[in-house]
Amino acid sequence: MLADRMLGKLARFLRMAGQDVEYVREGDPLEIARRAALENRVLLTRDRKLATRKDHGEVLFIESRYPYYQTRQVVRELKLEVNADFRRCFEDNGTVQEISSEDAKTFVPPYVLESAHTFYRCERCANVYWNGSHVTAMREMVASIGHDAASAPTPNERED
Numbered sequence: 001m002l003a004d005r006m007l008g009k010l011a012r013f014l015r016m017a018g019q020d021v022e023y024v025r026e027g028d029p030l031e032i033a034r035r036a037a038l039e040n041r042v043l044l045t046r047d048r049k050l051a052t053r054k055d056h057g058e059v060l061f062i063e064s065r066y067p068y069y070q071t072r073q074v075v076r077e078l079k080l081e082v083n084a085d086f087r088r089c090f091e092d093n094g095t096v097q098e099i100s101s102e103d104a105k106t107f108v109p110p111y112v113l114e115s116a117h118t119f120y121r122c123e124r125c126a127n128v129y130w131n132g133s134h135v136t137a138m139r140e141m142v143a144s145i146g147h148d149a150a151s152a153p154t155p156n157e158r159e160d
């Protein structure tokens, strides 16, 4: 998937749910649509005019302005398999690799080394992630998105 401007939060949420989502903050909408088509990605957009054009690849018009509901819509309509394995960097969609605590030493504060056992590093931005309470909270959110997406859309979700 490729999310266009105003959908940065949605891109983050979808990455948390294990999805490969690029985000383009600015630029010519048609150029962005072409890139999505070229890379074989579904374009996620709030631009209704762009979404109705037929001269580029697959597009999903995002209905809600709320990231949580946007995420549910995408998961439901594209029938995505939600998982919280965290294989994508939330910030930039880079692939994350597990690294040893020895390697993590230079990146994380000492108290983290004492409590966390698994560390991951993004190949793009070199951000280091680890399992901690915030990850548990995110896993719960991701699980609830997967669960909720199976139910019918709420009125909130359709609000423009």
Ligand SMILES: [Zn+2]
Pocket: 089, 090, 091, 092, 093, 094, 122, 123, 124, 125, 126, 127
């Ligand atoms: Zn990254």
